[in-house]
Amino acid sequence: MQLARKLLYGGIFILFVAGALLLATNLHANAYQPGVLEELSSVEVPPAKLEPCLHCHIQGEHTNLWTPTARWLVFGTLGLVFLFGFWQSASIWTQRKPFKPLTTRVADWIEERYQIAKPLNEMLKKPVPSFARWWWYCLGGITFFLFIIQGTTGILLAFYYKPTAAEAYASIQFIENEVYFGAAIRAIHHWSANGMIVMAVAHMLRVFIMGAYKPPRELNWVSGVILFVLTLTFGFTGYLLPWDQRAFWASTVGTDIAGAVPAVGNLVLIFLRDGWGVTEATLGRFFGLHVLVIPIATVVFMLLHFMMIRRLGVKRPH
Numbered sequence: 001m002q003l004a005r006k007l008l009y010g011g012i013f014i015l016f017v018a019g020a021l022l023l024a025t026n027l028h029a030n031a032y033q034p035g036v037l038e039e040l041s042s043v044e045v046p047p048a049k050l051e052p053c054l055h056c057h058i059q060g061e062h063t064n065l066w067t068p069t070a071r072w073l074v075f076g077t078l079g080l081v082f083l084f085g086f087w088q089s090a091s092i093w094t095q096r097k098p099f100k101p102l103t104t105r106v107a108d109w110i111e112e113r114y115q116i117a118k119p120l121n122e123m124l125k126k127p128v129p130s131f132a133r134w135w136w137y138c139l140g141g142i143t144f145f146l147f148i149i150q151g152t153t154g155i156l157l158a159f160y161y162k163p164t165a166a167e168a169y170a171s172i173q174f175i176e177n178e179v180y181f182g183a184a185i186r187a188i189h190h191w192s193a194n195g196m197i198v199m200a201v202a203h204m205l206r207v208f209i210m211g212a213y214k215p216p217r218e219l220n221w222v223s224g225v226i227l228f229v230l231t232l233t234f235g236f237t238g239y240l241l242p243w244d245q246r247a248f249w250a251s252t253v254g255t256d257i258a259g260a261v262p263a264v265g266n267l268v269l270i271f272l273r274d275g276w277g278v279t280e281a282t283l284g285r286f287f288g289l290h291v292l293v294i295p296i297a298t299v300v301f302m303l304l305h306f307m308m309i310r311r312l313g314v315k316r317p318h
């Protein structure tokens, strides 16, 4: 049994490596497209040297020394996996143990070690009271959903965005024009940001109108206000990132307003701009706030917000 398991894992590992090789060599082989270079220039182009290509070996095109190795590797591994499956079925038949799919076995294996099914069940299976199924009780949940959308699309944008004065605007143009679905992801990030603010305000109004902020839920109101400020700060810091004229001047005016606050204004201004003027340093500062500080703070306060809702339940309407 142990041996069979080892064979399976070894087989799957080899198959994985073989698959990765197949993909890599295939991509490489396709990088050269015959005909394109010849059309561009009248100079005689020598034929490209063909790269070794795993699927060519298996199919028998361009056979060379690697061909039998590649075939043995791929078909041998498949054979091992098949033998293991056969062994498993046979052993289930002889031992008369009920069949358990691999997914259940993996889940059981994890459960044996972590024992999280009970607490997880308690957490996830809590029924929603029927009065809380009206749509106005969903506004907080919709705000949370939009936050998740923002996190996901934000990570995708961060793969291509560059927070420097020289490259920020160009990287946004690149996302808009070159990256697959880049324009769509950016548009979703833009509209969900607006949607999140609208939904947070609507949620706050629902809580206010129904008096759900009253004891013992005051701290939920307080954490809610902090969440709302964080949501607005997300918008404010994100606005500078495209580094175009509108971004530059909006941030200049916005930080000027913060700077006009009596006593602490200058300190806030210097903190936000990382200097007296709006410069590349400001861009870096806003980027850091937008992708690290504010998201982490938001997650922390959301956890507090949600934990309290779990403890106290949603307020019953009178």
Ligand code: HEM
Residues within 6 Å of the ligand: 136, 137, 138, 139, 140, 141, 143, 144, 147, 200, 203, 204, 206, 207, 212, 213, 217, 220, 221, 222, 223, 224, 225, 227, 228, 231, 302, 305, 309, 313, 314, 315
């Ligand atoms: C990022 C923003 C926010 C998220 C994701 C969020 C999420 C939620 C969720 C899912 C609930 C459960 C009930 C419901 O949805 O109505 C809730 C309840 C509550 N929220 Fe928020 N919220 C946010 C902002 C706010 C704001 C801005 C306030 C007020 C200033 C606030 C105050 C409250 C209070 C007092 C409750 C308890 C309501 C009750 O027990 O009936 N929240 N929040």
